[in-house]
Amino acid sequence: MSPAADGAPVILIEDLWRTYSMAAGLEVHALQGVSLAIRRNEYVAIVGPSGSGKSTLMNLIGCLDTPTRGRYVLNGRVVSELDDDELAQIRNLEIGFIFQTFNLLPRATALHNVELPLIYSRMPRDERRDRAREALAAVDLLDRLQHRPNELSGGQRQRVAIARALVTRPSLLLADEPTGNLDSAVSAEILQLFERLHQAGNTILLITHDRDIARNAQRVVALRDGRIESDVVKQDLPAVARP
Amino acid sequence: MSPLEGLRIALGSLVANPLRSFLTLLGIIIGIAAIIAVVSVINGLNVYVADRISNLGPGVFVVDRFGVISNREAMIRALRRNKKLVMADAELLRERALLADAVATEVHARDDLTVRGETVRRVDIGGISANVLEIEPYDVDGGRIFTESEVERAVPVAFIGADIADSLYPRIDPLGRELRVGNRTFTITGVAKKRGSVFGFSRDNFVKIPITLHRRIYGARNSINISVKVADPARMQDAMDEARLILRGRHHLKYDEDDDFGILSSEGLNELWENLTKIIFRVAVFVVGVSLVVGGIVVMNIMLVSVIERRREIGLRKAVGARSRDIRLQFLIESVVLTCAGGAIGISAAWLLAWAIRSWSPLPADFPLWAPVVAFLICGTIGVFFGLNPAAKAARLDPIEALRSEG
16 A cells, blocks of 8 residues: 555654634644654654644644645655545545544444445445454454444444554554543553554554553654654663553 | 445434434425325316216306306305296207207206105206207116107106115116106106216216106296207307307396306316316415425424534544545435435325325325325425535534534
8 A cells, every 4th residue: 555665754744834823813833843754663652731732733644634834745645735635535545543532423333333434435345344344353343343332342442443443454543542531451451452553564643641651652752832842762662551 | 425325324314313303304294295185186186077077078068047156246146146047048049059959958956756655855856858868978777768759748757866776776677667756656767877976976866857847846946057069069169159149138138247147168167177276286385385495494404403413423534534525415315315204204194195085085086106206306306405505514514623522
């Protein structure tokens, strides 16, 4: 799927600005010249307190928003110049979203929830089914295919959401506070799953305000006031899930 | 996203809230059911009218005292002004109307029948001239209608309807038997073939006797009906004008006075009927149109509520790759599915209604096959029209805002 060879960045951000125009001509600079490169199969955490710009950065990386200024190249494509439909296509093919609140369709089965992104990429139904099963197998939920979200535990729901993110075999898993609604035992379980997905070759970007959670990643990028404060790669420390 | 997928989503959300869906659709259901029921009844009546009421046949018109009167004032005026038609009116037409081929007369009274101690009360006793047969074809089941000479000599003979034959002569052939009408005895010469009923009234409950005898028994007070068969049906209008002029002359009407009699023809009755149904239909379309527009607005509102309720779903769909047009299509399909479901329920209700009317009331109702097709087209149009705004709202939602919203 990826034209970029190993080692070439999946994400290349150069001097990214995002400015919100408020009422009365006020301007808020949520991002002020962020530059960042993330290579294939990196496991990166972006941390920062609220208001640091991490949500804005996540929206931009997730192609839900476009920057005011700067360049964003995702997997070789210059995203900052695309229109809405092209962005939708990129989101569909390149990005797997994982949200704090899971965002599953309440009336749909686990299988159908996981199939959803493939519906929008117009994959034939049978193939879709197979791929969704495969993704649910990767998160150990093959025995819950026909369950609806309200019949699943919080951890299981998040695993369905992770399967949905995996199903398109995206270049990037983008997780926004994925353990924010889970207790610590289940959080650890999810973080272990992330570790496993990372081992399997996925590129993961974890956005969190919690430095303890961020510690699970290979590399921690700290944001403050719309700028990168620090960028630490923990080569020597093995990533361990917290108890 | 394929329309089929949209259909599945739409059906899913329709079934998820059955009561809400039903209440939302009530306006459309009632509107569609009402219009189809009205159309069914009109359709049924059309067949009826063509078949049973305007059976005068082409080239026949009837002169009677009142004609067709559609309101009370006209009725009061006609009662005051219109003279009873008498045999002499018919005689004059027979003599003077050059465009007429045959002039027949008929007069009605009610009297009791008695056969071997059994009595049937207040039966329609018709006095007819022998040539009525030429104009209003009574199919004869057995025997014959009386002859010209029997009418002339006022012979007590009777031609009876099928109901009379069935009820008074259940297991025997009535031909040649005796029948008491009032206090006179008649010999039955013929039985008419069954003609069925109109609006619940049997048309086989009659006795026909020679008009000459009828006038003698029941007096000459009853106004007669004069049926005229035109020699050349192409000159129908001329023949009617001719008859009108002759009768106006006989009644000494001034040129600016209205007729004091009525002239009916098959065409005239049909025209009257068509005008009547047109009015009924227009009123129905108007009322139903209002109800459908209201129904459409309700659907639009519920769709707008649905868009707000499902903002997170919309945000999520966009996040995983739905384009704005996919979302728009989804909500449009949902709206159309909603209204068409209402249409389907309405059609079923109308079908049941038509069946009930047919079974339990004298009104005929014929459910036309094109009605469901038209109903679905209308419902689809309403769905698209009133779904456009909610669908556009859904499509315009910013995914970031939508994902952040509550719910």
